Amino acid sequence: MFHTELRSGTAVQDDESTPDSELYFQRCRWCHSTTFQRLLCPTCGSTDLAPELSDGEGVISVRRGVAAADADLWPVHMTEGFVVRCRVDGPLHAVRPGVRVKLSSGVGETGRRPVVRLCDEVALDGWF
DSSP states (O other): OEEEEEETTEEEEEEOOOSSOOOEEEEETTTOOEESSOSSOTTTOOSOEEEEEOOOEEEEOOOOSOOGGGTTEEEEEETTSOEEEEEEESOGGGOOTTOEEEEOSOOOSOTTSOEEEEOHHHHTSOOO
């Protein structure tokens, strides 16, 4: 389970796997900006961040300057407005910017990174 909560002023993430993965993000109580696993709001600098549950839907974004260790990670713009780097479960030829994804229910052996899967209509579009 991907869970972010504030304990003693720090962001903590559990990496237990459960049948229904959840992705929590933070919303600033002052300016209402969203962020993922931060101690300060990136917009106003406030420390007053409230955890919220994400719908788990987003769009793969363009990645730049990828290190070899992060070659399988893609930035995903979630519908709530924050960006998270995820592993993408799907055929390699279909993983590209602009493709819609959804949080995967099976976490698997991914460590601390969320896993997203391609939406059905994209995975079956016959892009060969």
